[in-house]
Amino acid sequence: MDSLPLTKPDWIRARLPGGEAWKKVGAVLARRGLSTVCDEAHCPNKGECWGRGTATFMILGDLCTRACAFCAVATARKGRPLREEEGEEIAAAAAELGLDYVVLTSVDRDDLPDRGALHFARCIRAVKTAGRGAAVEALIPDYHGEELTAVIRAGPEVIAHNVETVRSLQAAVRDRRADFDKSLRTLREAAEAGLLTKSSILLGLGETEEEVLSAMDELRRAGTAILVLGQYLRPSPRHLPVVRYLSPEDFSRLGEAALSRGFSSVISSPLARTSYHAREKLVDARAGNAVSGGAGRGNPRRVETMGRPPGCKLIRLSAAVEGGIIRSLSIRGDFFASPEAAFDRVEARMAGTALAEAGRTFDSLLAEEGVQAFGVSGAGVAELLMAALGDNTPPGTS
Numbered sequence: 109m110d111s112l113p114l115t116k117p118d119w120i121r122a123r124l125p126g127g128e129a130w131k132k133v134g135a136v137l138a139r140r141g142l143s144t145v146c147d148e149a150h151c152p153n154k155g156e157c158w159g160r161g162t163a164t165f166m167i168l169g170d171l172c173t174r175a176c177a178f179c180a181v182a183t184a185r186k187g188r189p190l191r192e193e194e195g196e197e198i199a200a201a202a203a204e205l206g207l208d209y210v211v212l213t214s215v216d217r218d219d220l221p222d223r224g225a226l227h228f229a230r231c232i233r234a235v236k237t238a239g240r241g242a243a244v245e246a247l248i249p250d251y252h253g254e255e256l257t258a259v260i261r262a263g264p265e266v267i268a269h270n271v272e273t274v275r276s277l278q279a280a281v282r283d284r285r286a287d288f289d290k291s292l293r294t295l296r297e298a299a300e301a302g303l304l305t306k307s308s309i310l311l312g313l314g315e316t317e318e319e320v321l322s323a324m325d326e327l328r329r330a331g332t333a334i335l336v337l338g339q340y341l342r343p344s345p346r347h348l349p350v351v352r353y354l355s356p357e358d359f360s361r362l363g364e365a366a367l368s369r370g371f372s373s374v375i376s377s378p379l380a381r382t383s384y385h386a387r388e389k390l391v392d393a394r395a396g397n398a399v400s401g402g403a404g405r406g407n408p409r410r411v412e413t414m415g416r417p418p419g420c421k422l423i424r425l426s427a428a429v430e431g432g433i434i435r436s437l438s439i440r441g442d443f444f445a446s447p448e449a450a451f452d453r454v455e456a457r458m459a460g461t462a463l464a465e466a467g468r469t470f471d472s473l474l475a476e477e478g479v480q481a482f483g484v485s486g487a488g489v490a491e492l493l494m495a496a497l498g499d500n501t502p503p504g505t506s
């Protein structure tokens with residue numbers, strides 16, 4: 109991997125917060141007294157996720173009994189008293205926000221006899237019995253044995269647990285009570301119980317590429333189905349410094365390496381976090397988009413890419429493409445597009461578009477929906493999409 113200067117590169121730019129959906133998420137959470145990891149961990153994707161009306165709920169209080177050197181969540185020897193009604197409040201918030209996929213995570217609660225596993229299970233059950241049929245992803249501490257069984261019995265669709273970094277950096281990056289083998293144990297036990305499992309690695313903490321590949325191999329051997337690779341960003345001067353910023357090309361290469369190891373779904377991009385586009389990752393994994401699940405094999409191929417194609421500012425593009433047809437498209441970045449709801453409709457209406465028509469269709473939908481757009485164009489979107497799919501002939505640009 110090439111080394112890069114340690115000033116924050118321009119591809120680490122998050123979408124600015126704002127918009128009606130963003131305000132609604134904030135209002136619902138505040139009214140119901142709920143915490144999110146989006147806030148507590150200073151997630152760079154808050155503008156985007158909340159702008160799309162989604163968030164990741166953080167349960168068991170806002171004080172963590174562990175003190176990992178990369179994490180912004182506040183720490184204490186003893187956590188907050190549990191809120192009995194927390195699960196019901198989350199279920200009600202999810203209903204208000206119209207969520208059909210709910211991600212729950214928590215702080216570590218080493219101060220509780222069951223480390224919070226029973227409360228975690230209660231919250232999952234509350235969401236699952238609230239009547240909306242929402243799927244639940246549980247991003248859990250390193251539970252194992254009876255703790256993990258309690259959570260699994262509550263019926264989540266996905267169990268996520270992060271190894272956070274490569275084996276050699278565990279002691280420097282994570283709390284002394286966490287380690288790679290304990291995390292693998294959680295993932296292995298969940299996979300052996302038949303659950304779809306997911307884990308994340310933060311990059312840029314000083315790991316080598318070989319160590320990342322080796323961590324992928326170990327995760328696969330533990331049955332992990334979904335992998336997330338993202339850039340570590342220093343939350344404050346009290347936290348570990350960034351050793352290097354990986355380029356978008358580094359992320360593409362590592363993402364391909366992960367797919368070739370058999371993960372069902374991989375998201376590898378600088379701002380990727382465990383719960384980023386979580387619903388789409390479940391859809392991918394269920395469709396079995398492993399290894400070469402490309403357009404020609406009947407499964408949608410998902411691509412995540414970013415770049416500055418001609419006529420565009422820096423854009424980040426996620427798409428699913430099947431048999432030469434776009435199934436879904438999401439575009440984020442530095443560009444200006446207004447009104448935002450109409451731009452969201454353009455993205456939604458791109459589903460069903462032939463790749464060969466992507467550029468022309470995008471431009472005509474912008475016009476139809478009355479979107480004022482600067483710094484993004486059909487030609488640029490088509491070119492970036494084709495480059496990510498491995499075809500350098502930009503369609504619909506002539």
Ligand code: SF4
Pocket residue numbers: 145146147151152153154155157158162163164381382383384385
């Ligand atoms: S990526 Fe996850 S934690 Fe970050 S803002 Fe989105 S939902 Fe919240």
